[in-house]
Amino acid sequence: xxxxxxxEIRLHPIKSLDAVSVRESRIGPGGGLEFDRVWALYSxxxxxxxxxxxxxxHQIYSSNxxxxxxxxxxxxxxAMIGARKIRVKK
Numbered sequence: 001x002x003x004x005x006x007x008e009i010r011l012h013p014i015k016s017l018d019a020v021s022v023r024e025s026r027i028g029p030g031g032g033l034e035f036d037r038v039w040a041l042y043s044x045x046x047x048x049x050x051x052x053x054x055x056x057x058h059q060i061y062s063s064n065x066x067x068x069x070x071x072x073x074x075x076x077x078x079a080m081i082g083a084r085k086i087r088v089k090k
Contacts, residue, residue, distance in 0.1 A: 009033070014073075015040040016050040018061050 010019040015037045028034040041049040041057065051057045063072040 011036045013037070013039060014062050015048075016057055017041075020062075 009022050009025050011022055011025065011033055012019050013035050022035075025036075026034040028036075043049055043054075049057055059076045060073055061076060063074060
């Protein structure tokens with residue numbers, strides 16, 4: 001019998017954006033991992049935005065602060081100083 005081992009936990013806080021590695025996670029009320037895909041991006045007309053329909057989405061990544069229950073969206077290629085940051089609260 002092989003012993004199973006969990007090597008890594010990766011969450012996607014925002015659907016379609018990069019995953020983040022965490023040391024631990026709780027099971028949320030819906031049965032999934034807490035903070036996994038809890039946010040999604042929508043266009044101004046209310047349509048869900050993903051990488052297939054909107055390739056520019058791959059220029060955005062998130063900086064997550066799970067302890068403060070928030071995140072920042074940052075455009076790739078821009079320095080953190082002077083980058084446009086958008087603070088989102090759950």
